[in-house]
Amino acid sequence: MENKDAKISINEEGCKVKLRAVQDTLDILKGKWKISIISSLSFGKRRFMELQREVDGIGAKMLSKELQELEINGLISRTVCDTKPITVEYELSDYGKTLQNIINEMIDWGLNHRTNIIERYKAKS
Amino acid sequence: MENKDAKISINEEGCKVKLRAVQDTLDILKGKWKISIISSLSFGKRRFMELQREVDGIGAKMLSKELQELEINGLISRTVCDTKPITVEYELSDYGKTLQNIINEMIDWGLNHRTNIIERYKAKS
DNA sequence: CAGCATCCCTTAAGATACTG
DNA sequence: CAGTATCTTAAGGGATGCTG
Numbered sequence: 001m002e003n004k005d006a007k008i009s010i011n012e013e014g015c016k017v018k019l020r021a022v023q024d025t026l027d028i029l030k031g032k033w034k035i036s037i038i039s040s041l042s043f044g045k046r047r048f049m050e051l052q053r054e055v056d057g058i059g060a061k062m063l064s065k066e067l068q069e070l071e072i073n074g075l076i077s078r079t080v081c082d083t084k085p086i087t088v089e090y091e092l093s094d095y096g097k098t099l100q101n102i103i104n105e106m107i108d109w110g111l112n113h114r115t116n117i118i119e120r121y122k123a124k125s
Numbered sequence: 126m127e128n129k130d131a132k133i134s135i136n137e138e139g140c141k142v143k144l145r146a147v148q149d150t151l152d153i154l155k156g157k158w159k160i161s162i163i164s165s166l167s168f169g170k171r172r173f174m175e176l177q178r179e180v181d182g183i184g185a186k187m188l189s190k191e192l193q194e195l196e197i198n199g200l201i202s203r204t205v206c207d208t209k210p211i212t213v214e215y216e217l218s219d220y221g222k223t224l225q226n227i228i229n230e231m232i233d234w235g236l237n238h239r240t241n242i243i244e245r246y247k248a249k250s
Numbered sequence: 251c252a253g254c255a256t257c258c259c260t261t262a263a264g265a266t267a268c269t270g
Numbered sequence: 271c272a273g274t275a276t277c278t279t280a281a282g283g284g285a286t287g288c289t290g
Contacts, residue, residue, distance in 0.1 A: 114146065
């Protein structure tokens with residue numbers, strides 16, 4: 001009996017710790033565009049405009065804001081290039097690259113999901 | 126030259142497809158609480174109140190709304206139990222369980238991130 | 251090009267009270 | 271217990287125009 005209770009207690013603690021871990025991750029990744037931006041940068045460095053073109057629907061204001069937050073959290077680096085009209089290059093930091101696993105899983109799930117939706121649609125017709 | 130251009134073109138297409146995949150996933154998971162709810166359910170079935178207790182800070186209204194959306198997308202199942210005051214049990218569907226990889230990566234990253242923050246703090250003092 | 255300032259509107263979401 | 275209804279507020283986020 002004591003053993004069983006202890007086990008449950010440990011498991012409950014385990015859940016809490018894991019839920020908190022998810023929450024921690026979510027806090028860093030919150031915002032409508034952050035994960036899309038990181039995904040885009042996971043393919044290589046990008047300039048401001050390139051990001052705006054690649055992240056569908058984002059405006060300059062939001063892009064700017066979310067990039068700042070990502071930089072503050074040490075996930076990306078920002079480099080001002082000394083070109084005629086200045087350009088700025090964004091890049092995933094080493095720490096930012098540790099998010100790659102999450103991104104990859106999201107890519108896989110999304111690809112699979114789209115396939116499923118199409119299959120479901122075909123099955124109906 | 127033609128080869129090189131073709132390669133670039135293919136890669137660019139690859140990025141777009143992947144970014145769209147991420148977006149597809151994000152569309153399903155959007156909302157302040159959805160990932161937390163799924164995480165909680167990934168540990169087993171939960172009743173409405175249990176979820177509200179486990180997902181820190183969520184109100185009944187939001188919990189109800191996000192559960193409905195998750196159900197519509199086929200990620201969770203809802204079972205009304207015929208008890209004296211009725212109870213309702215929520216559970217990840219088989220399809221919902223395919224999100225487990227994403228959740229796990231988020232747990233890992235969050236655990237690691239917390240450690241890093243603590244290390245960083247220690248280093249300063 | 252990069253990005254800030256301003257204005258403005260829509261949506262998210264919290265609080266509270268109520269029902270089967 | 272498991273929600274729903276209503277109200278209200280805060281925040282998110284778009285459009286435009288401007289600057290180094």
